[in-house]
Amino acid sequence: MxxxxxxxxxxxxxDLAYREVIKRYGxxxxxxxxxxxxxxxxxxxxxxxxxxxxxxxxxxxxxDSLFSTWLFRITVNTALSYIKKKKRKxxxxxxxxxxxxxxxxxxxxxxxxxxxxxxxxxxxxxxxQRAIESLPQSYKIAIILKDIxxxxxxxxxxxxxxxxxxxxxxxxxxRLMLKEKLQPLVEKGKL
Amino acid sequence: MLTFLIDYFEGTLDEQVSxxxxxxxxxxxxxxxxxxxxxxxxxxVRNFEVEIPEELEERLYTFIKNILKK
Numbered sequence: 001m002x003x004x005x006x007x008x009x010x011x012x013x014x015d016l017a018y019r020e021v022i023k024r025y026g027x028x029x030x031x032x033x034x035x036x037x038x039x040x041x042x043x044x045x046x047x048x049x050x051x052x053x054x055x056x057x058x059x060x061x062x063x064d065s066l067f068s069t070w071l072f073r074i075t076v077n078t079a080l081s082y083i084k085k086k087k088r089k090x091x092x093x094x095x096x097x098x099x100x101x102x103x104x105x106x107x108x109x110x111x112x113x114x115x116x117x118x119x120x121x122x123x124x125x126x127x128x129q130r131a132i133e134s135l136p137q138s139y140k141i142a143i144i145l146k147d148i149x150x151x152x153x154x155x156x157x158x159x160x161x162x163x164x165x166x167x168x169x170x171x172x173x174x175r176l177m178l179k180e181k182l183q184p185l186v187e188k189g190k191l
Numbered sequence: 192m193l194t195f196l197i198d199y200f201e202g203t204l205d206e207q208v209s210x211x212x213x214x215x216x217x218x219x220x221x222x223x224x225x226x227x228x229x230x231x232x233x234x235x236v237r238n239f240e241v242e243i244p245e246e247l248e249e250r251l252y253t254f255i256k257n258i259l260k261k
Contacts, residue, residue, distance in 0.1 A: 018255045031241030147236045168194035179232045
């Protein structure tokens with residue numbers, strides 16, 4: 001089904017069109033949100049919220065961008081606002097900063113210093129996942145959309161509301177940060 | 192400069208500049224090591240597969256159908 005037809009069917013409220021959206025983008029949405037929340041139940045809750053917004057606002061979608069870009073912009077904004085609300089409720093900024101620092105140290109201790117043995121593929125997957133999760137949100141989003149989901153840079157820029165140059169800088173910084181975290185394992189040929 | 196490597200890996204860097212850079216990294220161990228690790232890290236991330244909970248798609252679809260019915 002072409003994107004134009006998909007959008008028309010979504011606008012008509014056809015449930016099967018939504019099934020198609022889940023099939024095409026569900027996994028990507030899950031991966032993106034999960035890396036931000038690190039919690040499966042919250043990720044699912046956010047996905048429901050995203051679809052509520054899609055149902056509500058699809059009629060206003062003007063098709064001046066790709067549907068996927070529009071969908072991922074809603075996904076990112078919804079996830080960020082969920083996290084922000086949650087943070088406001090539960091944690092002060094200082095304790096969050098302390099936690100991030102602790103996460104960073106934990107990551108280095110667990111994944112890098114202690115990994116002398118051959119790593120099983122599931123273990124490798126978890127290491128990469130934790131490395132991605134430990135990035136600042138905006139870096140994480142850039143890496144996931146571009147490198148994992150293979151979204152073109154022009155579209156990544158639109159999701160992040162950046163110029164294409166700005167998106168390149170964001171992506172480069174994100175990759176450098178990730179490189180910093182994974183380098184010891186990469187150099188030992190463990191990843 | 193910050194976006195140089197992005198353009199290089201995307202293949203959007205000017206061809207001559209790209210060739211000059213490749214010639215440079217043949218002789219420069221530091222740059223060569225940097226580029227190789229950078230490339231490998233991008234590859235590792237590209238091969239990363241997201242695990243999604245079982246039946247998530249079905250649960251979401253049921254949720255949406257219920258909303259659309261209202």
